[in-house]
Amino acid sequence: MNAPFEGLPPQPEAQPLLTAALADPGHAYLFSGPAGTGKRRYAEHFAAALLESRLGRIETRAHPDLFVLEAEGGSILIDHARELRRDLHMRPFEADRRVYMILDAHLLRTESANALLKSLEEPPGYAVFVLVSDHAEGMLPTIRSRVVPIPFRRLSSAQLTELTGDPVAARAALGDAGRAQRLASDPKSAERRRTYLALARASLVDPEFDPGAAAQVITDAASARSAQAQEQIEQEAAPQLEGVEDARQRKALEKRIEDRAKRTARRAQMEEVRDAVDMVALWYRDLMAAAIGADGTVVNLDLSGELIDDARRCAPGDAARAVLVVSEARRTLETNVQPALAVEAMFHRLRLAPAGS
Numbered sequence: 001m002n003a004p005f006e007g008l009p010p011q012p013e014a015q016p017l018l019t020a021a022l023a024d025p026g027h028a029y030l031f032s033g034p035a036g037t038g039k040r041r042y043a044e045h046f047a048a049a050l051l052e053s054r055l056g057r058i059e060t061r062a063h064p065d066l067f068v069l070e071a072e073g074g075s076i077l078i079d080h081a082r083e084l085r086r087d088l089h090m091r092p093f094e095a096d097r098r099v100y101m102i103l104d105a106h107l108l109r110t111e112s113a114n115a116l117l118k119s120l121e122e123p124p125g126y127a128v129f130v131l132v133s134d135h136a137e138g139m140l141p142t143i144r145s146r147v148v149p150i151p152f153r154r155l156s157s158a159q160l161t162e163l164t165g166d167p168v169a170a171r172a173a174l175g176d177a178g179r180a181q182r183l184a185s186d187p188k189s190a191e192r193r194r195t196y197l198a199l200a201r202a203s204l205v206d207p208e209f210d211p212g213a214a215a216q217v218i219t220d221a222a223s224a225r226s227a228q229a230q231e232q233i234e235q236e237a238a239p240q241l242e243g244v245e246d247a248r249q250r251k252a253l254e255k256r257i258e259d260r261a262k263r264t265a266r267r268a269q270m271e272e273v274r275d276a277v278d279m280v281a282l283w284y285r286d287l288m289a290a291a292i293g294a295d296g297t298v299v300n301l302d303l304s305g306e307l308i309d310d311a312r313r314c315a316p317g318d319a320a321r322a323v324l325v326v327s328e329a330r331r332t333l334e335t336n337v338q339p340a341l342a343v344e345a346m347f348h349r350l351r352l353a354p355a356g357s
Helices: 013-022 040-049 057-061 078-087 110-121 159-163 167-172 177-185 187-205 210-243 247-292 301-313 316-332 339-352
Strands: 028-032 068-069 099-103 127-133 148-150
Touching: 013 028, 013 040, 013 148, 028 040, 040 057, 040 099, 040 127, 068 078, 078 099, 078 110, 159 167, 159 177, 167 177, 167 301, 177 187, 187 210, 187 247, 187 301, 187 316, 187 339, 210 339, 247 301, 247 316, 247 339, 301 339, 316 339
Parallel strands: 028 127, 028 148, 068 099, 099 127
Antiparallel strands: none
16 A cells, blocks of 8 residues: 555656545545546556555455446446435445545536536545546536546656557557557557558558458457457456355346446447557558658657558658548547448548549
8 A cells, every 4th residue: 555556657747646635535536638548547546545455356346335437328327326326325334435436427418417416515524536537628517626636648658668668569559558558568459550550551552452341350359359358357357256145146246247347348349449540540640751751750660661662652642631531530439430330431531532533
């Protein structure tokens, strides 16, 4: 407990605020900032310190004084917000306090947000709320006014290089610590990066390029990562079921594990699609940099030979147009459109509308 945030991505502004908060906890905090800045991991470490618990019990949602509220189907439902409010009347089972962690808090529907607001306005002394959001600006101002802001910032390539020891992964991560660590430590992630870059190259220079097949490669990779994430949660949670003899308790625990595994799988699937689209975009940005002689801004340094070759073969406007197409596809992914459709449409646009046509 002496170093509750040891090993986490560096956050020079957030970490001292949280360390001070542990000495005298308030009733509500909002961890806000871009995706990939480590907010969820910091929230779990913060909860573990507040509850004086092993981190593993927080990560597996096994601590009886931890209540986690997450989105389902793209929003946090009113029924779950009401369940949290009912839970507030329960005193701590094991620790001195109860922690209510609300992930993706910007996905609270209006009625859910209003229900949460009532909880924030009248919290019992033992309750600590930890809200986590990538888009805090989209939350109700009345909720933001009742929480202590804990800002998280994107990490620089230098910080990510120090964190991972891999400068290529650090540059390719675009400030996303989770992505940098995956690329640096997981050979499968590194291999997928090269596959996505190969698709980006082919979309501009290969006359036989098939947009549907390219989209399927990304869809399959996302599905595989989703299945892997779900299996990992189920394996990690399996020890929780050991020794639970009461049939009703066991069934309820199995349902919670299943729900969490499915949510984690959906998040991993979308994360992989975003990774893929970002990798495609990075190749085109590198082509633009090569075309104007800005070699110092190139990200994919390990493929500089291929980059030079492609820059010679492409028309001057191809890379610039491709960046616009992929940027639009990336924005589309943040709506409710099917990821597979968005990616295939992106590749069709890249293939069917060459520069100068």
